[in-house]
Amino acid sequence: MKIRDIMTPLKSNKHIVDGINGNTDIYSLGNKYKTFSNSTLEIIDNQSYKIGELNKELLSYIISTSNKYITNDILNKIEDGVVAIDAKGKIFFANHAYSKILGVPICKIIGKSMQKIEPGAAILDVLQTKTPINKEKQYIESLDKYVSVRIYPIKQNGALGGAVSIFTDTTELIKLNKEVERANEVAVCFQKQVEAQQELSKLKIIGKSPNFLKVVSQALVVSKTQASVLIRGENGSGKEMIAKIVHSNSQRKDRPIITVNCAAIPENLIESELFGYEEGAFTGAKHGGQMGKFELASGGTLFLDEIGDMPITMQSKLLRVLQEGEIEKIGRQKNIPVDVRLITATNQPLEKMINEKKFREDLYYRLNIVEIQIPPLRNRKEDIGLLASYFLEIYNNKYEKSISFSQEILSFFHSYNWPGNVREMKNCIEHAVIMCLDDTFKLKHLPPHINKTISNTTIKEKNISLYTYGTLQQEVKDLEKKIITEAIASSKNNKSKAMKLLGISRRTFYRKLKEYGINSAKK
8 A cells, every 4th residue: 555545535534633643543445543652553454454554753744734835835836837627628726837828817717628728738638548748849829839748647536537737838948949059050051161161272263152162062061972973063164173072072082083074975985985995896996905984983983074965875884884883894704893983964954855865864863862053153243253363363374464354344244144154254364364465454355255245334335336226206107107017918908997907097097108108008
């Protein structure tokens, strides 16, 4: 028998207290409590067996203090909210903390149905399941708050009498945790940017725009793995540079990185270029044969640029290499195992090519374990000035000149679309440094293909007028004449019908015919 089983009837029966003090035999819950000595109360069951004993002084103290200190006063001193409901879901107790958290006076809570106050309250589930609930970060919709809650069923004489919920308002703590998480994310993002800038500095690559630094950060992350990488971006955006970042920060950095431009190799030679051949494999084969790019890159990285231009038949062989980890050298009977980390790049829409049966879908998923998208230069405005100054310094040194940018050329650089990206800018500045005979790089020094794209505003800075139209009045007359002529032609020279099409009066129509000299026109 547990002491709480004894205490329940003892506290509710005054005669027991009197019995303790009077050293008389007392009965409760079918058990006999017999005075054993001045300090001990012996417990005898119905069959006169001793089943335990209690300290009289301690028992008397517990009973007296249970009357002295009211339970409500104790519960109202704690910061946790406490609410209790009966078996029907009606609230019969709530402490001050519960009232404060809800923002409602206790008098408006007591006696109310929990189903109405909070229909989805977890305490109602306990009434159904009779099982305790312990939840962290429980969201209370009606309060717009998070709480940490512990809910227990209340039992009386073995039957369910209700349930009690004890909870702590953790809204501020959760908000603080979210702020800490956000701050950590910012710190991690900043650290990645610092690492990206350090890598760019090490490789002497120019760039500080956030979207470009993000790309470099992605390259640094994937470099620690062996995953295949697909780099996508426009021509001249720096796909090979990103491939080198991945390789130089990988475990293979001490091994070679071999680059192959798939678009630059004739279709009939690409297999021998990639896999190599044995001596005598075909007419014209080199003495001793030739190692392919896969063999040369073994242990290191193979970068296949313009992978979208690889012939479909070659794509099948490349897929087999990736699956088997070995190459089939031309003229050799036995396959050769290779250990290569593959990086590919393209500016083509591979997904569209898959739909057009020009690129293998299974190869696409083999290559595209991680995809890195390089932003075009027009979306890296912060880098345009840096790159321009960097290239200008290089070519000033190369051609022993001291040319500087004019303000108009710097404005043009930031407004130009740069379809050829960094490569186009590099070529543009080298062309200008070569052709410039004075000390200032001006619009007239731009390559011819760029000069053709200069906007009217930029051309006006060179005092060149592009306006080739007549006066507004003349242009309106020409347009009006054209419209009337077309209306007559559409009406098959039926002038009445033409008037209706144009929505003008007969008088106005014939006046216009005379004014524009189209009275005798057949159309």
